[in-house]
Amino acid sequence: MLGFRVKYNTRHARRPVRTSSEFVANARRCLQTVLCEEPFKVLFLGRDEFSCLVLEQLHKAKDVWQELEIVTQPDEKVGRRGSQLSVSPLKVLGQELDLSIHTIPHKRTDFKHWQVSTLSQDWLLTYQPPAPFLNPHPSHLIVTASFGRILPKSLLGLFCPSRRLNVHPSLLPLYRGAAPIQHTLMDGRRETGVCVIEMMEKSKGIDAGEIWGRREMSVPEDATFSSLRDTLARQGGDLLVSVLRDMLSGTAVARPQPLLTSDSGIPRAPMITLEDAIVDFTTMTAQGVKPLTTYLPNSKTLQLHALSIHPPPQVPSTLPSEAGAAIYDSHSRSILIRCAGDTVLSTGKVKQQDRVMLDAKEWWNGWKSFCGGEWRGYVVFQRGP
DSSP states (O other), rough: EEEEOOOOOOOOOOOOEEEEOHHHHHHHHHHHHHOOOEEEEEEEEESSSSHHHHHHHHHHHSEEEEEEEEEEEOOOOOOOOOOOOOOHHHHHHHTTTOOOOEEEOHHHEEEEEEEGSSSSSSHHHHOOOOOOOOOOOTEEEEEEOOOOSSHHHHHHSSGGGGGEEESSSSTTTTSSSSSSHHHHHTTTTTOOOOOOOEOGGGOOOOSSOEEEEEEEEOOOTTOOOOHHEEEEEEEHHHHHHHHHHHHHHHHOBOOOOOOOOTTSOOOOOOOOTTTTGGGOTTTTOHHHHHHHHHSSOOOOOOEEEEEEEOOGGOTTTTSSTTEEEEETTTTTTTTEOOOOGOOOOEEEEEETTTTOOEHHHHHHHHHHHHGGGOOOEEEEEEOOO
16 A cells, blocks of 8 residues: 655935924825826835746836845755755746845744844945835835735835835635645636735735736636746736736726635635645545646655546556555556545556556556565555645
8 A cells, every 4th residue: 555645035324303293294294196207216125936937028028226235034944854954946047037036034023023134235225214204205116026025014114105015916806825726726716816915014914905907818728836836926017017017007007906704715825735635536426536636746755746637447457445445557558546525637648656667567567676575466446635
């Protein structure tokens, strides 16, 4: 028996202390101002491949920005005994584009107290007025795209409300949360999209800000997490540039999201956990298992690739009726796995943890050799612990 689990970044000058009435008037002007007379000075926060594709689109649109800096996660040691160094893909891209790059603290608790004034560029220092006053500027813009952290109130407060933008890969208010792409695939949605929204303080709601731009698209039948992520990122980058051009011309309009209640029935997108990824062939049909592996980019223990639903008339009689039982089928060159509801899943490639991916036949022969004299012609995949 084989245990099985699928896992899945103006110059610095002293400013006079402003009175509270002056601060309020300035904040109101900033809130109401959509027209900006000069290209933006952008602070772009991200980390992964989604962030990179959005940044590429923004970087090409040099008419919308005059300064562009990156904030991302620090390098991190991973693997056995920290033998490998994981570097943010956004950092790598930033180096290729010759952009200024800044990293946040390793610990989330330290990030809450992270000071923007530690960044090198003089224009960022203008965000440090005498406490407790705020002096945002219409040309200063903060953008997040798959950053993976909730921005602290102190950081958001340095930007006008209309200059705090997030590129979110769903048709809000659908799928607010950390994993919208994964949940879109998991739920079998045929339509999705991307929004550019205003970021608000955590207490006012996650992904609940006004929508500055929205673009719809269909979900391809063969979509996987990676393919849908990349498509939405390119669409999101293009949409972001469009929104910024509208802001510069004074034609941008933000629309509020509807207020949601606990019984509104609108699906959310919480972070994917290991528990969400446990495959149980005794209760899950082939149709239920297949989308699971499309929305999970990484796996633990065993990963199945090139999945398809095997037509019932073509199922060999040698495949046991026990759910989870698997045989190698030379005709389709794949491993056939019996699932719940008398359905059968076909997989053409297999990858075990810390090993290279193998064709189904190679993996099967290796497992057959490992079993030796105890080989019985088939294996049974069981629910992971």
